[in-house]
Amino acid sequence: MKLAVLVNEGPYTHQASDSAYQFTKAALEKGHEIFRVFFYHDGVNNGTRFTVPPQDDRNLQVLWSELAAKYNLDLTVCIAAAQRRGILDEGEMKRHGKDGNNIAPGFRISGLGQLIEAGIKSERLVTFGD
Numbered sequence: 001m002k003l004a005v006l007v008n009e010g011p012y013t014h015q016a017s018d019s020a021y022q023f024t025k026a027a028l029e030k031g032h033e034i035f036r037v038f039f040y041h042d043g044v045n046n047g048t049r050f051t052v053p054p055q056d057d058r059n060l061q062v063l064w065s066e067l068a069a070k071y072n073l074d075l076t077v078c079i080a081a082a083q084r085r086g087i088l089d090e091g092e093m094k095r096h097g098k099d100g101n102n103i104a105p106g107f108r109i110s111g112l113g114q115l116i117e118a119g120i121k122s123e124r125l126v127t128f129g130d
Helices: 016-029 041-047 060-071 079-084 090-095 113-121
Strands: 002-007 033-039 075-078 107-110 124-128
Touching (some): 002 016, 002 041, 002 113, 016 060, 016 124, 033 113, 041 079, 060 075, 060 107, 075 079, 079 090, 079 107
Parallel strands (some): 002 124, 033 075
């Protein structure tokens, strides 16, 4: 089955990010295709490389990046939501005259059109968080 995943919550505010990661990992291990994981609202906070949780806590950003590398996942971060929360890639950094970027490995910034495309091209769009 071809699936798309929508993550609307940040990595340490609610269970939604953990559940989305576990669902995506399990689906891939069972042989399902994940067309795209789209991070929206506070979910974009999963895509910052500056996350530094305590040593005894899970690091969801690293887990997502590793999963993306292993399965060639498309981890897409909503540009508007990302900019509001200070998450920039190289292109947005230059466009806005900032002195650094913080997008995590395996993540990319794009628009809501990518979410629409994921919904159209997948058999199911599974949403995590409000």
